[in-house]
Structures are given as C-alpha cells and as structure tokens.
Amino acid sequence: MDKKDAIILNELQKNSRVTNLELSTILEISELEVEKRIYALQTAGILKKCTAVIDYSVLQDDVSVILSLKVTPEKGLGYDGIAEKIARFPQVDSIQLLTGTYDFQVTIRGQSMAEVSRFIAEEIASIDGVRETMTQIIMRTYKEQGVEMSRPQLRERQLFTF
Numbered sequence: 001m002d003k004k005d006a007i008i009l010n011e012l013q014k015n016s017r018v019t020n021l022e023l024s025t026i027l028e029i030s031e032l033e034v035e036k037r038i039y040a041l042q043t044a045g046i047l048k049k050c051t052a053v054i055d056y057s058v059l060q061d062d063v064s065v066i067l068s069l070k071v072t073p074e075k076g077l078g079y080d081g082i083a084e085k086i087a088r089f090p091q092v093d094s095i096q097l098l099t100g101t102y103d104f105q106v107t108i109r110g111q112s113m114a115e116v117s118r119f120i121a122e123e124i125a126s127i128d129g130v131r132e133t134m135t136q137i138i139m140r141t142y143k144e145q146g147v148e149m150s151r152p153q154l155r156e157r158q159l160f161t162f
Contacts, residue, residue: 001046004029005037009047012038013146016050053147063116063137064093064109067124068102070132079103082129091119102134113137 004027011018011026020031020038027034041047074081079097086106087095093107106124110116117135125133141149 001041001044005041005046008034008037009041012047012050016052053145062109062111063113064107064141065116065120065138066136067104067106067108067120068134068136069104069106069124069130070101071103072129072131074129082127085127086124089119089123091116102132107138 020034023034024031
C-alpha cells in the first residue's frame with residue numbers, strides 16, 4: 001500500500017459514492033489504475049465495504065445500545081470463538097475486544113428496547129462463556145464514522161420508553 005492507496009481509502013471513507021473518474025483526477029492517474037488499486041485493496045482485505053452512514057435518530061422506531069461483556073475465553077479459540085458467535089447476529093452492528101474491566105463492547109440495534117432486551121437475554125447472555133453483561137442505551141449520536149449527526153435545529157429532548 002502506498003500514498004495513492006491511502007488517498008483512495010480516505011476519499012472512499014469520506015464518500016463511498018466518489019467515482020473512479022473523480023479519484024483519477026485527484027490522484028492524476030487513469031481510471032483503470034484507480035479500478036486496479038481498489039480491486040487490490042479489496043483483495044488484500046483492507047477495503048471491506050463501501051457503505052452509507054445512516055442517521056438512525058431520524059427514524060422513529062430504532063434503539064441502539066452498547067453492551068459490555070465479561071467473558072471466559074474458549075479453550076483453543078480464546079476470545080475469537082465467542083466474538084464469532086456474537087458477530088453472526090444481524091442485530092449486532094459492531095463488536096470490539098477491549099482492555100480493562102470488560103472484554104467486549106458490542107453495539108446492538110433493534111426496533112424497541114423490549115426487542116433489544118429480549119435479544120440480549122435470550123441470545124447473547126446464553127452464549128457459553130458470557131459471564132456478565134452491562135447495557136447502556138445510546139441516547140443520541142453526535143458523530144458516526146466521521147460524519148457529524150447532531151442537528152442543532154432539533155434541540156427538543158428525546159423521550160425514551162421501556
């Protein structure tokens with residue numbers, strides 16, 4: 001990976017809809033070269049996915065939580081086995097291994113707090129090796145994947161029901 005690849009990744013992260021023509025202009029290389037570089041970044045596993053950043057606070061029926069987990073690592077697999085089990089659920093947006101008090105931080109999304117609570121109790125907490133959970137509700141997101149979400153014109157307080 002060189003400086004031009006880093007620029008491609010940066011531009012795609014800012015706007016996944018940037019065209020190869022726009023990238024070729026920025027980098028002063030051909031569109032074909034841009035295409036080859038993007039393909040190489042994908043093949044190397046560096047560029048995983050070009051996607052949209054969604055402001056879920058605009059949607060009325062959406063709840064996000066951060067779930068912190070203490071786990072007992074699996075023999076022979078360590079933390080990876082548990083992480084793979086958790087990551088397979090579509091409700092799981094992200095999972096990270098941490099240092100500190102908790103082992104994992106998991107971001108979960110659902111249509112209601114009841115749905116998310118049920119998912120955590122029935123699916124996550126029942127996984128062998130999960131010893132403790134702590135759930136925090138995400139009340140407002142101000143920045144997501146480098147994109148500011150805060151809308152000053154909408155300052156009313158949000159009502160959360162459980």
